[in-house]
Amino acid sequence: MxxxxxxxxxxRGAWMAGRPAFEHCPPExxxxxxxxxxxxVLAALAxxxxxxxxxxxxxxxxxxxxxxxxxxxxxxxEPLRPQARRLMATQKGKxxxxxxxIDFLAARGYxxxxxxxxxxxxxxxxxxxxxxxxxxxxxxxxPFPPPSFTLDAYERWSPAMRRAALATLRASDPxxxxxxxxxxxxxxxxxxxVLLIEILETGLCDQDAEFLEAQANDRSDRVQALASNYxxxxxxxxxxxxxxxxxxxxxxxxxxxxxxxxxxxAIDAMKNTAQNARRRDLFKLVSLAGLARALDLTExxxxxxxxxxxxxxxxxFVQMVAATGSHHACQMxxxxxxxxxxxxxxxxxxxxxRLTSEAQxxxxxxxxxxxxxxxxxxxxxxxxxxxxxxxxxxLASPGYAALMSAVEAARGEDEAQRRAxxxxxxxxxxxxxxxxxxxxxxxxxARLTASGLSPADPRLDLLRLNAALTxxxxx
Amino acid sequence: MDLTRSAIEALAPDQSALAAASALLKPxxxxxxxxxxxxxxxxxxxxxxxxxxxxxxxxxxxxxxxCPSRKFxxxxxxxxxxxxxxxxxxxxxxxxxxxxxxxxxxRRKGASPPAVAGEDKSLDAAxxxxxxxxxxxxxxxRRKAASQKRADETRRSVHAATVDLDVWIAxxxxxxxxxxxxxxxxxxxxxxxxxxxxxxxxxASRIEEMPSRLLALPGEGRVEAAIAELGKLVLLTRAxxxxxxxxxxxxxxxxxxxxxxxxxxxxxPRVAALWExxxxxxxxxxxxxVSQATWLLSLNQTTQRFALLLxxxxxxxxxxxxxxxxxxxxQAELAFYPARAPxxxxxxxxxxxxxxxxxxxxxxxxxxxxxxxSLLTTPWLTETPLLLPEGRICADAAGRAWWAGQGLWAPLxxxxxxxxxxxxxxxAAGVWDGARLCLLAxxxxxxxxxxxxxx
Numbered sequence: 027m028x029x030x031x032x033x034x035x036x037x038r039g040a041w042m043a044g045r046p047a048f049e050h051c052p053p054e055x056x057x058x059x060x061x062x063x064x065x066x067v068l069a070a071l072a073x074x075x076x077x078x079x080x081x082x083x084x085x086x087x088x089x090x091x092x093x094x095x096x097x098x099x100x101x102x103x104e105p106l107r108p109q110a111r112r113l114m115a116t117q118k119g120k121x122x123x124x125x126x127x128i129d130f131l132a133a134r135g136y137x138x139x140x141x142x143x144x145x146x147x148x149x150x151x152x153x154x155x156x157x158x159x160x161x162x163x164x165x166x167x168x169p170f171p172p173p174s175f176t177l178d179a180y181e182r183w184s185p186a187m188r189r190a191a192l193a194t195l196r197a198s199d200p201x202x203x204x205x206x207x208x209x210x211x212x213x214x215x216x217x218x219x220v221l222l223i224e225i226l227e228t229g230l231c232d233q234d235a236e237f238l239e240a241q242a243n244d245r246s247d248r249v250q251a252l253a254s255n256y257x258x259x260x261x262x263x264x265x266x267x268x269x270x271x272x273x274x275x276x277x278x279x280x281x282x283x284x285x286x287x288x289x290x291x292a293i294d295a296m297k298n299t300a301q302n303a304r305r306r307d308l309f310k311l312v313s314l315a316g317l318a319r320a321l322d323l324t325e326x327x328x329x330x331x332x333x334x335x336x337x338x339x340x341x342x343f344v345q346m347v348a349a350t351g352s353h354h355a356c357q358m359x360x361x362x363x364x365x366x367x368x369x370x371x372x373x374x375x376x377x378x379x380r381l382t383s384e385a386q387x388x389x390x391x392x393x394x395x396x397x398x399x400x401x402x403x404x405x406x407x408x409x410x411x412x413x414x415x416x417x418x419x420x421l422a423s424p425g426y427a428a429l430m431s432a433v434e435a436a437r438g439e440d441e442a443q444r445r446a447x448x449x450x451x452x453x454x455x456x457x458x459x460x461x462x463x464x465x466x467x468x469x470x471x472a473r474l475t476a477s478g479l480s481p482a483d484p485r486l487d488l489l490r491l492n493a494a495l496t497x498x499x500x501x
Numbered sequence: 502m503d504l505t506r507s508a509i510e511a512l513a514p515d516q517s518a519l520a521a522a523s524a525l526l527k528p529x530x531x532x533x534x535x536x537x538x539x540x541x542x543x544x545x546x547x548x549x550x551x552x553x554x555x556x557x558x559x560x561x562x563x564x565x566x567x568c569p570s571r572k573f574x575x576x577x578x579x580x581x582x583x584x585x586x587x588x589x590x591x592x593x594x595x596x597x598x599x600x601x602x603x604x605x606x607x608r609r610k611g612a613s614p615p616a617v618a619g620e621d622k623s624l625d626a627a628x629x630x631x632x633x634x635x636x637x638x639x640x641x642x643r644r645k646a647a648s649q650k651r652a653d654e655t656r657r658s659v660h661a662a663t664v665d666l667d668v669w670i671a672x673x674x675x676x677x678x679x680x681x682x683x684x685x686x687x688x689x690x691x692x693x694x695x696x697x698x699x700x701x702x703x704x705a706s707r708i709e710e711m712p713s714r715l716l717a718l719p720g721e722g723r724v725e726a727a728i729a730e731l732g733k734l735v736l737l738t739r740a741x742x743x744x745x746x747x748x749x750x751x752x753x754x755x756x757x758x759x760x761x762x763x764x765x766x767x768x769x770p771r772v773a774a775l776w777e778x779x780x781x782x783x784x785x786x787x788x789x790x791v792s793q794a795t796w797l798l799s800l801n802q803t804t805q806r807f808a809l810l811l812x813x814x815x816x817x818x819x820x821x822x823x824x825x826x827x828x829x830x831x832q833a834e835l836a837f838y839p840a841r842a843p844x845x846x847x848x849x850x851x852x853x854x855x856x857x858x859x860x861x862x863x864x865x866x867x868x869x870x871x872x873x874x875s876l877l878t879t880p881w882l883t884e885t886p887l888l889l890p891e892g893r894i895c896a897d898a899a900g901r902a903w904w905a906g907q908g909l910w911a912p913l914x915x916x917x918x919x920x921x922x923x924x925x926x927x928x929a930a931g932v933w934d935g936a937r938l939c940l941l942a943x944x945x946x947x948x949x950x951x952x953x954x955x956x
Contacts, residue, residue: 078876
């Protein structure tokens with residue numbers, strides 16, 4: 027075989043260069059190819075021999091990857107998988123609901139089948155249930171981790187699994203989680219340190235300050251910024267006086283003479299865009315506590331003022347509060363934004379990440395009541411507490427009223443109105459479906475189809491899946 | 502708005518569309534007819550290997566068909582609506598399938614097709630008139646003689662073209678394959694044009710597609726593949742000159758038989774079985790046609806049997822919906838184009854999809870040995886389907902993916918989905934071209950896995 031292989035190599039070499047290859051052919055072939063068209067016949071024989079006698083093989087046989095691990099939660103039931111695939115496919119290029127959809131399924135206790143979706147190596151946002159797949163896809167899986175996560179077992183757990191275990195530990199025993207972080211964080215690369223320190227957000231307390239102060243001098247800018255924000259939330263960050271004063275000079279706290287009226291934090295337009303941009307930058311550099319000191323107010327007093335200004339400026343203020351405000355300050359600000367019709371609720375979206383899931387659930391009816399953005403603000407503020415909204419709260423929302431108007435308009439004669447209504451339905455129906463509890467989803471399906479939407483309308487797919495996930499499969 | 506006979510008459514673009522629709526009213530042409538509250542859908546066996554999928558909204562009378570007709574509604578949609586008006590009971594109530602859902606999602610909401618005014622159109626007048634009289638024997642004889650003359654001319658012309666092709670192949674070897682591989686498109690296009698002129702259309706298409714097959718390979722494999730391609734052409738042209746009456750060779754060199762010719766050919770083997778759709782491959786060819794290849798595997802047979810449903814349609818006709826869903830199973834009788842190893846087929850009759858748990862047939866221990874065997878009988882074969890035994894997908898240091906079985910290796914044509922690298926394959930099906938494996942589907946520890954491009 028080696029002789030034939032060598033002959034074939036010589037034949038290939040000859041033909042590459044445009045030389046006759048007859049002299050290189052194996053002796054036993056010569057009788058068959060002598061005569062007219064000998065080179066053509068040799069091509070037929072050489073090609074056939076290569077196909078039949080030789081097989082491609084890797085120079086170094088590659089080893090297979092470990093098998094993809096099974097996840098703890100059940101996979102979405104088989105009958106619902108085609109619907110889920112269709113939903114994810116139709117969302118491509120449109121308003122992205124992929125993350126919300128995955129969060130929604132996780133909230134219901136399910137994960138997707140890996141043939142339908144797998145996290146990419148950069149998908150750190152994926153719910154903790156997917157941690158084994160994140161480790162696998164990054165090639166960082168560890169075989170046979172010990173059953174319980176402890177400081178001693180830290181290295182034997184893979185990175186994403188570790189993070190998920192630490193998050194669970196933080197919820198039940200914050201001190202133990204902090205101790206493991208303090209012992210191990212410095213040995214992790216910066217990207218992972220950030221993810222690990224983020225775990226402290228749950229139950230952030232004064233006992234975390236010492237660890238965070240050490241991290242505030244970390245070599246990574248991202249770690250520094252995160253630790254510094256967490257320290258600010260604890261009231262332990264010292265902002266540069268020059269910055270806080272500069273920001274305070276660009277704001278005004280106005281008092282009204284009218285009885286019962288509140289003080290107002292005026293974020294008035296500056297003289298030019300450069301000054302406006304500088305102020306927005308300052309909101310990122312200064313903490314809420316620092317600004318309060320510069321204005322000679324407390325944190326509570328500053329968030330009790332009604333921020334007034336262009337939506338972009340109010341948004342910058344809210345982002346500052348969300349990043350550096352205490353838990354109490356964030357809740358106060360959100361409360362106030364929910365109560366004050368003059369404040370655009372959409373600006374409150376950054377505060378969603380500061381709410382615990384219990385707070386999200388408790389506030390959901392009020393958020394729905396004030397959400398004028400077709401459930402978009404609610405979806406953002408609810409974070410991962412999806413698929414729980416009861417029917418009455420949904421029916422009472424302005425989003426639902428707008429949705430029903432759109433259903434009506436979509437049946438009308440006016441082409442332009444129909445198109446506008448279809449666009450609203452496209453986005454709003456998905457968001458509504460992600461928010462609704464299963465019985466609410468079933469009831470909404472009935473109402474929407476009775477109002478004129480076709481039962482086969484694919485925009486109802488997510489509502490159908492929501493309703494089926496509990497009523498037909500789980501129960 | 503109820504669907505009525507007069508509504509269908511108003512919708513029809515012209516009387517000829519109604520006449521064509523009337524020819525499709527036979528139940529045998531419709532393996533599937535179903536309905537939901539306001540939708541009806543069905544599958545109609547047309548002239549190709551794949552059935553056309555037709556759906557209509559009985560309220561707003563919108564419709565969709567996968568056929569390439571420029572008429573709207575096409576004859577298939579008209580026939581579907583016509584059958585529904587005549588007897589809605591033959592439409593079984595069922596869940597709306599994905600392809601109908603997709604159509605509903607994409608169509609302009611509420612857009613009803615306008616009624617087409619103009620000539621008077623009538624369903625009654627559309628029924629085909631009975632044949633007037635018996636055929637004229639003299640005219641029939643003249644037609645046969647003319648046909649024979651044309652066949653003789655084609656044979657002579659193709660014979661000369663194959664000789665021409667041999668000279669061209671010798672020229673490529675003589676002038677160096679380095680030059681050929683530097684500009685394969687230009688060189689192949691010229692000889693392909695000459696072959697088209699000589700009525701060797703199938704051979705011309707094969708040569709026109711050769712550059713894309715070669716250039717898709719890594720550089721180091723192209724010389725060997727070029728020699729294999731040219732060698733197969735030599736074998737094919739010699740086989741043709743040795744016996745040009747062979748229908749398989751005629752299909753490889755001149756053109757394929759029509760569906761009707763296959764159905765009436767007593768030499769075409771017929772197989773009734775439960776078939777699983779392994780996957781579909783769409784490829785746009787250099788001649789502007791899209792080839793739609795659907796691979797089927799029979800399930801209730803002890804030995805493996807694949808079938809290939811192959812159709813071509815112009816790329817300018819736009820994307821056509823898939824005729825089948827990967828993994829779908831149905832009971833059907835197929836008629837195979839006569840061949841040494843029959844593979845290409847058309848559907849004779851088909852029943853609706855079944856939800857059967859039948860396993861795949863046992864794969865051979867060494868499928869590549871079977872491929873080598875098949876090359877002995879059909880040495881011009883470019884690719885063949887394989888059923889692969891237990892294995893894994895591995896990636897080498899360069900990131901190239903391989904299927905790995907018990908001591909067997911095959912490089913994959915396309916990058917596999919991430920899950921494939923973490924799944925253990927109980928068995929897999931793919932198409933092997935001698936250098937690379939295009940996986941279609943696999944049965945894994947995670948269930949059935951479909952591969953990219955094979956949906």
